[in-house]
Amino acid sequence: MRADPAADDEALVAVLFSRLFSAQTAPALLTAWLLHLLAGHPREQQRLREEARTVLGPAGTPPTVDPARLVATQHALRETLRLYPPAWLLDRTIQSPTTLGGRDLDPGTEGRVVTYLIHRDPAHHPDPDVFAPARWADPQPDLHRGAYLPFGTGGRYCRGALWVTTIAALTSAALLRRHDFRHTPGTRVCPAFGAHLEPTGLRLDTHCASPG
Numbered sequence: 001m002r003a004d005p006a007a008d009d010e011a012l013v014a015v016l017f018s019r020l021f022s023a024q025t026a027p028a029l030l031t032a033w034l035l036h037l038l039a040g041h042p043r044e045q046q047r048l049r050e051e052a053r054t055v056l057g058p059a060g061t062p063p064t065v066d067p068a069r070l071v072a073t074q075h076a077l078r079e080t081l082r083l084y085p086p087a088w089l090l091d092r093t094i095q096s097p098t099t100l101g102g103r104d105l106d107p108g109t110e111g112r113v114v115t116y117l118i119h120r121d122p123a124h125h126p127d128p129d130v131f132a133p134a135r136w137a138d139p140q141p142d143l144h145r146g147a148y149l150p151f152g153t154g155g156r157y158c159r160g161a162l163w164v165t166t167i168a169a170l171t172s173a174a175l176l177r178r179h180d181f182r183h184t185p186g187t188r189v190c191p192a193f194g195a196h197l198e199p200t201g202l203r204l205d206t207h208c209a210s211p212g
């Protein structure tokens with residue numbers, strides 16, 4: 001606990017604002033990155049569309065809601081979060097003397113965990129730059145617990161993770177069962193590493209998907 005209570009209040013307000021901002025922005029970024037990847041992988045997009053129609057019912061009918069059955073969609077979301085984690089950088093301030101990777105770190109030392117780089121480390125993720133949702137189809141008992149951190153880990157694990165993945169699966173399935181997404185000609189997407197990882201330049205055209 002710090003000596004200055006006002007500083008604690010300020011820190012608390014800063015954390016709350018950051019969390020509120022994240023809770024609004026990160027889900028939208030997750031859907032945007034997913035649609036970007038699916039626009040570049042039409043066969044995967046069609047696979048998810050077929051799953052959406054099987055689970056939600058055909059386009060134009062009221063959807064039945066069972067997110068657990070959207071298995072391929074959940075894998076695609078997991079893979080999107082691996083390639084483009086909206087929270088690409090986690091900050092830490094060392095609180096007590098710590099040894100990490102053989103280095104002694106004093107209290108007050110600032111650390112950065114770059115999830116974007118960890119998620120693309122070939123030691124943990126074969127063909128790390130390839131969008132391959134199927135890699136999540138099989139259980140990965142050997143995956144190091146620090147090798148996939150889109151929602152953080154430990155005591156600060158994201159409180160919205162389950163909610164947001166459920167909503168993202170349902171939203172994308174609802175979109176995909178009706179619409180076909182393609183990049184607008186000339187689109188060039190560049191990841192922007194700001195407060196969140198954003199797909200700058202993303203432009204998508206939507207067409208009515210052919211009835212399944």
Ligand code: HEM
Nearest residue numbers: 023026027030086087090150151152156157158159160164
């Ligand atoms: C795709 C969407 C989201 C992503 C990628 C995401 C990611 C994260 C990450 C990486 C952390 C850990 C931060 C750290 O260790 O420093 C975190 C914490 C947190 N997230 Fe999320 N988040 C998302 C959506 C949400 C939503 C929708 C909510 C609330 C409804 C939420 C609430 C929280 C809270 C309260 C914490 C802080 C937990 C703590 O420190 O005790 N998040 N999130």
